[in-house]
Every structure is written in C-alpha cells, then in structure tokens.
Amino acid sequence: MRGIRVYSVLRATVWLIGLAASVASTSPSTMADEGRPAGSAQASEEGTLRGTLTRDQQQLLTPEKVLEELLAGNQRFVSDDLTQRNHSQRVREAYAGQYPKAVVLSCLDSRIPVEDVFDRGIGDIFVARVAGNVVNEDILGSMEFGCHVAGAKLIMVVGHTHCGAVKAAIDHVQLGNITPLLAKIRPAVEQGKPVDGEATSENPAYVNDVCRENVRLAVATIRERSEILAKMEAAGDIKIVGAYYDLSSGAVSLIP
Ligand SMILES: [Zn+2]
Numbered sequence: 001m002r003g004i005r006v007y008s009v010l011r012a013t014v015w016l017i018g019l020a021a022s023v024a025s026t027s028p029s030t031m032a033d034e035g036r037p038a039g040s041a042q043a044s045e046e047g048t049l050r051g052t053l054t055r056d057q058q059q060l061l062t063p064e065k066v067l068e069e070l071l072a073g074n075q076r077f078v079s080d081d082l083t084q085r086n087h088s089q090r091v092r093e094a095y096a097g098q099y100p101k102a103v104v105l106s107c108l109d110s111r112i113p114v115e116d117v118f119d120r121g122i123g124d125i126f127v128a129r130v131a132g133n134v135v136n137e138d139i140l141g142s143m144e145f146g147c148h149v150a151g152a153k154l155i156m157v158v159g160h161t162h163c164g165a166v167k168a169a170i171d172h173v174q175l176g177n178i179t180p181l182l183a184k185i186r187p188a189v190e191q192g193k194p195v196d197g198e199a200t201s202e203n204p205a206y207v208n209d210v211c212r213e214n215v216r217l218a219v220a221t222i223r224e225r226s227e228i229l230a231k232m233e234a235a236g237d238i239k240i241v242g243a244y245y246d247l248s249s250g251a252v253s254l255i256p
Helices: 002-021 045-049 055-060 063-078 087-094 137-149 164-170 178-183 186-191 204-225 227-234
Strands: 102-106 125-129 154-160 239-245 252-255
Touching: 063 154, 063 239, 063 252, 102 137, 125 137, 137 154, 137 204, 137 227, 154 204, 164 178, 164 186, 164 204, 186 204, 204 227, 204 239, 204 252, 227 239
Parallel strands: 102 125, 102 154, 154 239
Antiparallel strands: 239 252
16 A cells, blocks of 8 residues: 555656646646657648647647648648658657647548548547547547647537438438437437428438538537536637538538
C-alpha cells in the first residue's frame, strides 16, 4: 500500500510540474498529451498540411478557421489534388501525443473515406463512424473527449446522399441490433417531408431530404444532450455544424 501511495504522490508531482510548465496553455488536455514536444507555433494551412499538428498550432486555431480548412481540403479532394504525406514520418511524429483540430461524425458507408474527403492525415482529426451517423451516449462521450479534453475546435456531423441506413429506417427494417440503431433515425423519417413524389426509399429526393434532416437532428441532439459541448459552443470555443457528402461528386456542403 505504501508503495502505491508513494507512486501516486510521485505521479501527481510529475503531473503538476508538467502543468506548471504549460501554464500558458488554455488546453484542458492532459489525457491527450503524453509528453510530445510542442514544436513551433505555425497555424497556417501550409504549415500543418504535411506535418502532424502540435499543441501550439492547435491552440492558435479558431473554430471558423478549422471549418474553412476542412472545406478547402474537400475542394482538393474533389479536384483529385490531395496532399502527399509521408505517413511513416507522421506515425513517428504522432506516437506520443495528439492535437487534432476537429471531430467528424460520419456514416459507416465505405464510400466516404473521411480523412481523404477533407485531405487530412494522421493526427489531424478524430473520426467517429456509425451507420446513419447517429448520436448516442458513447459518441457524445467521444466528442467531449475530443473537444474538452483533447482541444479540438470543431464538431462536424456528415450525412450523405443515398444513405442505406436512412433507407432502411424509412422501410422499417427490423433485424437484430440493426432495429435499435434504425430507431435513432426514425425521428428524421417522421420529420422529413415528401418532395416531388412519395415518401418511400425508392424516391431519392425524399431519401436525401430525410438524410439532411437526420444530420440536423444529430446536431440538435449534441447540443441538447451534452452540457459540456453546448457550453463550449456558447463560449465560442468550438463550433458544431452539420454537413452533407454527395456520393456522386465527393463534395461536402454545409447544412443550414
Ligand atoms: Zn449512410
């Protein structure tokens, strides 16, 4: 027992020394930071495209700047002009800590390679993926970790056209654990309004309308069910946005 107590005191002391050393930092992060050197402050897009993000670089970012960078990265993806990165070097750089700039919640769909879609590499963004990009307690906890603990500035929920999970929710599919998953999409089905045709999964316009509504509801759910994230957004520390990926073009557009 005595050994454990001495170890705990030593550990707390080391932690406090580390905290004092980073007194200028406003980041709540200790869990995400495991001793990686801060590196030089360089918040420019060019400065962070090829190397891994440092704490200093992360702290210089604003939610608006991060959003701008992700959308610019998507334009490069659409233009087939992705940044060439040395992944081996990035793996080595990032092994001891991470300072990602955003949390992206995307559908499970294999046609949406999230890091590529935003032209991001190792250590740049947290990505949570689940069919129908639905929000639950675990996703909320992950987002709170990403933003409050690890310092990310933006949460983006990304739905997409022709979402199979949304179609299955429209069709009332019932199968194993898929049933409770689809139940989380049903509110969007019930709120989606038929456009140019019937309210069925055979009507692409209707499906895409429900997909967008599903993203809007996910964003609203994040604000409603996470006091931590809602407060961070109200204080201007983060931004929470909904977006939509077009499977035919690769383009991401924001959902008002
Ligand atoms: Zn989908």
